[in-house]
Amino acid sequence: MNPEAKVPAFPEAAAVAESGPAHSVDRILAVAYELFSTRGVRDVGVNELIERSGVAKATFYRHFPSKDSLVFAFLEQRDKQWTMDGILSEARRRGSTPQEQLLAIFDVFGDWFRREDFEACSFVRVMLEMGPAHPLGKASIDYLAKIRGHVRAVAEEAGLVRPEEFARSLLILMKGSVIQAVEGDTLAADRARQMAVWLIGHHSG
Amino acid sequence: MNPEAKVPAFPEAAAVAESGPAHSVDRILAVAYELFSTRGVRDVGVNELIERSGVAKATFYRHFPSKDSLVFAFLEQRDKQWTMDGILSEARRRGSTPQEQLLAIFDVFGDWFRREDFEACSFVRVMLEMGPAHPLGKASIDYLAKIRGHVRAVAEEAGLVRPEEFARSLLILMKGSVIQAVEGDTLAADRARQMAVWLIGHHSG
DNA sequence: ACAGGTGGGAAGACCGGTCTGTCTTCCCCC
DNA sequence: GGGGGAAGACAGACCGGTCTTCCCACCTGT
Numbered sequence: 495m496n497p498e499a500k501v502p503a504f505p506e507a508a509a510v511a512e513s514g515p516a517h518s519v520d521r522i523l524a525v526a527y528e529l530f531s532t533r534g535v536r537d538v539g540v541n542e543l544i545e546r547s548g549v550a551k552a553t554f555y556r557h558f559p560s561k562d563s564l565v566f567a568f569l570e571q572r573d574k575q576w577t578m579d580g581i582l583s584e585a586r587r588r589g590s591t592p593q594e595q596l597l598a599i600f601d602v603f604g605d606w607f608r609r610e611d612f613e614a615c616s617f618v619r620v621m622l623e624m625g626p627a628h629p630l631g632k633a634s635i636d637y638l639a640k641i642r643g644h645v646r647a648v649a650e651e652a653g654l655v656r657p658e659e660f661a662r663s664l665l666i667l668m669k670g671s672v673i674q675a676v677e678g679d680t681l682a683a684d685r686a687r688q689m690a691v692w693l694i695g696h697h698s699g
Numbered sequence: 700m701n702p703e704a705k706v707p708a709f710p711e712a713a714a715v716a717e718s719g720p721a722h723s724v725d726r727i728l729a730v731a732y733e734l735f736s737t738r739g740v741r742d743v744g745v746n747e748l749i750e751r752s753g754v755a756k757a758t759f760y761r762h763f764p765s766k767d768s769l770v771f772a773f774l775e776q777r778d779k780q781w782t783m784d785g786i787l788s789e790a791r792r793r794g795s796t797p798q799e800q801l802l803a804i805f806d807v808f809g810d811w812f813r814r815e816d817f818e819a820c821s822f823v824r825v826m827l828e829m830g831p832a833h834p835l836g837k838a839s840i841d842y843l844a845k846i847r848g849h850v851r852a853v854a855e856e857a858g859l860v861r862p863e864e865f866a867r868s869l870l871i872l873m874k875g876s877v878i879q880a881v882e883g884d885t886l887a888a889d890r891a892r893q894m895a896v897w898l899i900g901h902h903s904g
Numbered sequence: 905a906c907a908g909g910t911g912g913g914a915a916g917a918c919c920g921g922t923c924t925g926t927c928t929t930c931c932c933c934c
Numbered sequence: 935g936g937g938g939g940a941a942g943a944c945a946g947a948c949c950g951g952t953c954t955t956c957c958c959a960c961c962t963g964t
Contacts, residue, residue, distance in 0.1 A: 518913075533830070536741055540950060550914040552953080561950065618878055619827050622739070622819055626881055635882050662879070663890045670875025673823055674867070676831055677840050685868045692897040723939080745924060755940040757927080766924065 519557045521547045522564070523571060530568045531576075532613045535630070536623050565620070565630055572616050573637050581606075582644055592652030593694055596645070599668065600687035607675040607683055614676045618669060641665065654697040663693055724762045726752045728772060735773045736781075737818045740835070741828050770825070770835055777821050778842050786811075787849055797857035798899055801850070804873065805892035812880040812888055819881045823874060846870065859902040868898055 525547040529538045540561050544554050558564040584602050589595035606612060621634040646661035654660050671686035679685075730752040734743045745766050749759050763769040789807050794800030811817060826839040851866035859865050876891035884890075 534827070536828075539948075541948085548914090550912095551916080551951080553913055555951070556912085613830075614827060621881060622824050622827050623741075625738070625742075625818075626883070638882060659890070662884060662887070663894060666872065666875035666879050666887060666891055666894070668875070669878040670871035670873070673874040673878065674871050676826060677843060678831070679867060682867070682871060685864070686871055689868060689871070689894055689898060692901070693894060696897070744922075746922085753940090755938095756925085756942080758939055760925070761938090 518547075518549050518553050522549055522554060522557065523567060526564055526568050527571055527575075530565065531572065531616050532611060534619055534623055535565055562630060566633060569616070569620065569630070569633055569637060573640065576616075577637070577641055582641075586648075592648050595648055596652065596664065596694065597687055597690055599645075599664075600671070600683045600690060603668070603671060603675075603686070604683035607671075607680055612675065615669070615672050618672065638665070641668075649697070652694075653699075654694065655699065656697060660693065660697045664690060667693070723752075723754050723758050727754060727759060727762065727769070728776060731769055731773050732776055732780075735770065736777065736821050737816060739824055739828055740770055767835060771838060774821070774825065774835070774838055774842060778845065781821075782842070782846055787846070791853075797853050800853055801857065801869065801899065802892055802895055804850075804869075805876070805888045805895060808873070808876060808880075808891070809888035812876075812885055817880065820874070820877050823877065843870070846873075854902070857899075858904075859899065860904065861902060865898065865902045869895060872898070 522543065525543055526538075529543065529546070540551075540554065543564070544551050547554075558567070581599065581602050585598040586595050588598040588601060617634040617637045621631045621638075624631040624634075626632065626635060642661045642665050645664050646657045649657040649660045649664075667686040667689055671682040674682040674685075727748065730748055731743075734748065734751070745756075745759065748769070749756050752759075763772070786804065786807050790803040791800050793803040793806060822839040822842050826836045826843075829836040829839075831837065831840060847866045847870050850869050851862045854862040854865045854869075872891040872894055876887040879887040879890075
């Protein structure tokens, strides 16, 4: 029927457009992670995601029934690979005691704030972009609560009194320093760390 | 020409749709303030602003050459009427000494967090929505810096040492408590206030 | 080993809706 | 009669999402 058929295009080149993972779903997730984490959720459209990951639109919607479902997957990935592996595990590695591990969170933050691709915490950002009542906002709140649970567990290991209240106060310092770092205060992590020292002191026995 | 002319509609009713100010520009600003402060900037379109303020589209664009220019006007109004009159003046009124005035910020925050129409700080929200490089993001950063300047001035009145560093630390507590309040922690202001007490203590002489 | 079927993926047209912003038309009031 | 404003059509871009068309790689039966 078609006299010139479909041009073979790039049987390989297009497939590895991002030189990333071979499978479509992995490439979509990798592109989504990069775009969502640096530019937010509302600013990135499905068409751009498709183009950048070198995937057909039908393929995208076979793996993810809607854009929101991709955002859910992104938040989960962000929790695993950024919160857990990037921040909390690293902080545990750097400190030899639970107290030191709590303070090391802000050392890791300091390194993070000085990265040039630093662009704020995705959970806070999505929560504010979508609102706390939106399913994606609620999911973000859940992931933030998960972080708080982790902090609380370390606080209990450290023998701090009222660990839940401690964790909530420490998260105020964490969130506040992130926001301030977005504004350009690269020393925000040090200021928060100092306040964390006082906070730990008042929860010790 | 038109056999039925244009229906007189509501020569008065529509004009006072929001039962607000009589002049178009004031009605637009009042509607914009309510919608932007509760739902953010990206979620509110020009058509909705026009409909809610009972104004013609041409009238809107005569007063504001673009939506962004209206957002600029909103940020300025937010600074005057929320930051200055709502928070900082009220905090100064509640405290009899500069130290008390600094702590009173968090008392005012506590009342604010418990309002049911509480929806986060517009400056932080716009900065994250648009990004710190966007003109609106930069303007938001400027207004946040203005708040910091005010805090610094009160810190100087209180005779605190290193007032700039103090102000930056206090703003971490302010921003962090606001974010945490969005998540539903209504006691965030009290936690931040306690940390502010320690912060003041370490900057006193 | 080879023909034929089959299903996944790429490309992209298309749909209805929404976005910002322009322009026209008409009316009312000064 | 002239200017401001209300109403709203319109333009052009983009949104999320559906669907069609074609191609190719792999699997199966003989």
